[in-house]
Amino acid sequence: MSKIHNHKYLEERRKELRKNLTSAEAALWKYLKGKQLDGRKFRRQHSILNYIVDFYCASEKLIIELDGAYHLDFSQQNYDYERTQNLEKLGFKVIRFENKLIFENITDVLEKICSCFKN
Incomplete structure (x- = not known):
């Protein structure tokens, strides 16, 4: 299989996103x-x-996505669904949380993430 992780052409965008995490991403990243x-x-x-x-957790092939209001848009939901399907076909597990859940119930979020670990 050809390289599928961290293509060079996306490097600058990844760096930009890491520097500008959403408040929910920053809060979850602390954990x-x-x-x-x-x-x-x-x-x-x-x-x-x-x-x-x-x-992304490589050892678990686990992807965590956080969704804000932007993800409520119908076309964005379709894109998210297609994206999740494509990633799952490659053997990844994708779990999604609404941003507000990170602030309202981080304990449940962390438990849900841990429940995806193979142990």
């Missing part, structure tokens, strides 16, 4: 960085194919 969550290493703004995912 994911430095292998804090069950010893799993997460990357932020990692690219797979032409997609840049919010968070």
